[in-house]
Amino acid sequence: AQSVSQHNHHVILSEAASLELGCNYSYGGTVNLFWYVQYPGQHLQLLLKYFSGDPLVKGIKGFEAEFIKSKFSFNLRKPSVQWSDTAEYFCAVNGLWSNYQLIWGAGTKLIIKP
Amino acid sequence: EAQVTQNPRYLITVTGKKLTVTCSQNMNHEYMSWYRQDPGLGLRQIYYSMNVEVTDKGDVPEGYKVSRKEKRNFPLILESPSPNQTSLYFCASSLSSLAGGSYEQYFGPGTRLTVT
Numbered sequence: 001a002q003s004v005s006q007h008n009h010h011v012i013l014s015e016a017a018s019l020e021l022g023c024n025y026s027y028g029g030t031v032n033l034f035w036y037v038q039y040p041g042q043h044l045q046l047l048l049k050y051f052s053g054d055p056l057v058k059g060i061k062g063f064e065a066e067f068i069k070s071k072f073s074f075n076l077r078k079p080s081v082q083w084s085d086t087a088e089y090f091c092a093v094n095g096l097w098s099n100y101q102l103i104w105g106a107g108t109k110l111i112i113k114p
Numbered sequence: 115e116a117q118v119t120q121n122p123r124y125l126i127t128v129t130g131k132k133l134t135v136t137c138s139q140n141m142n143h144e145y146m147s148w149y150r151q152d153p154g155l156g157l158r159q160i161y162y163s164m165n166v167e168v169t170d171k172g173d174v175p176e177g178y179k180v181s182r183k184e185k186r187n188f189p190l191i192l193e194s195p196s197p198n199q200t201s202l203y204f205c206a207s208s209l210s211s212l213a214g215g216s217y218e219q220y221f222g223p224g225t226r227l228t229v230t
Contacts, residue, residue, distance in 0.1 A: 009154065032216045043118075044204065044221040051216035090156060100215030101147075101172065104156040 004093050006105035013081055014113050021076040021108050023091035027098075033074040034092040034102070035065055044090070050074065061085070083114045116141045120205050120222035127195055128230055135190045135225050137205030145208045146188040147172070147219070148180065150201040157204065163188055195229040202226050 007022035025031065035047040048059025055067040065076045074091060091105040118139045127133055139146065147162040149172075159172030163182040177199055179191040188207075192199060205222040 004156075006156075034218075043223055044206075046218045049216065049218065092157075094215040101159055101162060102157075102215075102219070104149075104158070106154055106156040 004091055004103050004105040006089075006091055006108050008108050009106065010109045010111070012111045012113065015083055016080050019076070019078040019081045019085070019110070021089055021091075021110070023074045023076065023105055024072050025074070025091075025093045025103075026072065027093070027095060028072070029095055029097055031093050031095040032100075033065070033067060034094075035059065035063070035074075035076050036090045036092060037087045038090070039087045047076070047089070081110075081112050083112045086110060086112045116220070118205055118207055118220050118222035120203075120225050122225060123223060124226050126228045126230065129196055130194050133192050133195060133227075135192075135203060135205075135227070137188045137190065137222060138186050139188075139205075139207040139220070140186065141207060141209075141220065142185065143207035143220070144185070144210045145217075145219075146182065147206045148178070148188070148190050149204045149206065150174065151204060151224075152201050160190065160203075192227075195227075197229050200227060200229050 003026045005024045032051040034049045036044045037047045038044045048057050050057045050067045058064045063078050088107050088109050090107045092102040094100045094102050121136045144165045148160040149157040151157050158174045161180040163169045203225045206219040208217040208219045
């Protein structure tokens with residue numbers, strides 16, 4: 001079965017540290033890739049997405065992600081995190097193989113120490 | 115304000131007592147979906163609907179029913195809840211699931227269900 005893997009379930013960083021959260025998927029065809037974020041007590045919301053074009057995509061709040069097709073990866077990055085980035089981050093993928101339904105990773109809980 | 119609403123937000127019930135979780139969106143979206151979120155498993159899709167009167171099973175449909183009689187509403191029905199359905203449930207909508215699946219999904223606030 002197709003799957004989405006997020007390597008770290010919990011990450012703890014200090015403010016101003018750089019962030020990289022890993023996401024790998026197992027399907028070799030055309031894919032759409034998403035990162036969603038869930039801040040404490042809030043709805044899931046879209047951070048950024050890739051469906052074509054420049055593999056380096058920029059999202060809200062200074063986040064970016066790079067699609068590396070050869071590595072089946074879509075890692076999320078931020079050069080300098082803030083306390084307000086404390087949240088749970090989810091990677092999701094879809095494609096023709098999933099009838100365009102999203103397949104989700106297990107999520108990464110990020111805690112930023114002030 | 116554009117939003118997806120769910121009710122109730124919290125529910126504690128007993129095994130076998132039928133319940134319905136409502137979901138409504140005011141964005142005229144064609145596509146709606148139900149997910150459950152469990153620790154360490156991420157979100158898993160229960161059912162989805164491409165449009166009115168069109169519904170389909172997701173990855174974990176057992177024990178759930180849905181209906182889509184109007185574009186804005188997509189209720190989730192548990193005919194005979196069991197403890198393994200204790201979970202956090204999210205409803206989501208998007209403009210369409212066509213166009214290659216690239217549309218953003220908008221999520222409701224979640225319903226935390228406990229079945230004892």
